[in-house]
Amino acid sequence: AQKVTQAQTEISVVEKEDVTLDCVYETRDTTYYLFWYKQPPSGELVFLIRRNSFDEQNEISGRYSWNFQKSTSSFNFTITASQVVDSAVYFCALSEAREGNNRLAFGKGNQVVVIP
Amino acid sequence: EAGVTQSPTHLIKTRGQQATLRCSPISGHTSVYWYQQALGLGLQFLLWYDEGEERNRGNFPPRFSGRQFPNYSSELNVNALELEDSALYLCASSSGLSGANVLTFGAGSRLTVL
Numbered sequence: 568a569q570k571v572t573q574a575q576t577e578i579s580v581v582e583k584e585d586v587t588l589d590c591v592y593e594t595r596d597t598t599y600y601l602f603w604y605k606q607p608p609s610g611e612l613v614f615l616i617r618r619n620s621f622d623e624q625n626e627i628s629g630r631y632s633w634n635f636q637k638s639t640s641s642f643n644f645t646i647t648a649s650q651v652v653d654s655a656v657y658f659c660a661l662s663e664a665r666e667g668n669n670r671l672a673f674g675k676g677n678q679v680v681v682i683p
Numbered sequence: 684e685a686g687v688t689q690s691p692t693h694l695i696k697t698r699g700q701q702a703t704l705r706c707s708p709i710s711g712h713t714s715v716y717w718y719q720q721a722l723g724l725g726l727q728f729l730l731w732y733d734e735g736e737e738r739n740r741g742n743f744p745p746r747f748s749g750r751q752f753p754n755y756s757s758e759l760n761v762n763a764l765e766l767e768d769s770a771l772y773l774c775a776s777s778s779g780l781s782g783a784n785v786l787t788f789g790a791g792s793r794l795t796v797l
């Protein structure tokens with residue numbers, strides 16, 4: 568069974584500090600997909616990134632960066648120079664690649680609070 | 684392009700009543716997913732519909748049911764409401780059946796059971 572663990576429940580940082588969110592996953596499949604979503608106070612989950620299990624290349628997108636390490640089953644997310652608008656709940660999620668099994672398993676989320 | 688729309692935004696019911704929540708997917712998306720986000724429990728997968736059929740179901744009792752209409756919109760019904768059903772219900776849509784698909788979420792329907 569697939570499982571996603573986000574250990575830190577709430578993280579507070581002062582504006583312009585960096586914040587890293589840890590995500591550890593479990594799956595028996597060799598092919599799978601990992602996602603990060605952001606949930607601002609409005610409630611709507613916003614897609615940030617998708618990674619497949621064969622692509623361990625790290626990625627940077629603006630102030631966001633992701634570190635995927637298959638050896639430790641981790642897919643961590645860093646916000647550099649945080650801003651107040653980054654305050655939200657961030658979810659890591661896992662989907663197995665088998666067709667017909669299209670359900671995302673989410674971690675419990677990290678509440679990020681950026682203090683001005 | 685319109686996103687995933689859900690209605691109602693808020694719904695207040697009492698124990699034992701029934702609740703119906705509605706979802707319209709993004710145009711061209713055939714799959715609709717329902718998730719429950721209850722306080723402290725994270726996002727729990729409820730149901731997945733594609734092309735009018737129920738494809739997968741999460742670990743929820745049968746009083747949680749739904750359907751998908753020919754226009755791909757969907758309805759979630761919760762019968763015999765219990766206090767613990769109070770939650771944000773999120774609908775998402777995608778195209779295709781692959782686990783690689785990105786789900787696009789709506790803003791949710793907040794159900795309060797008194």
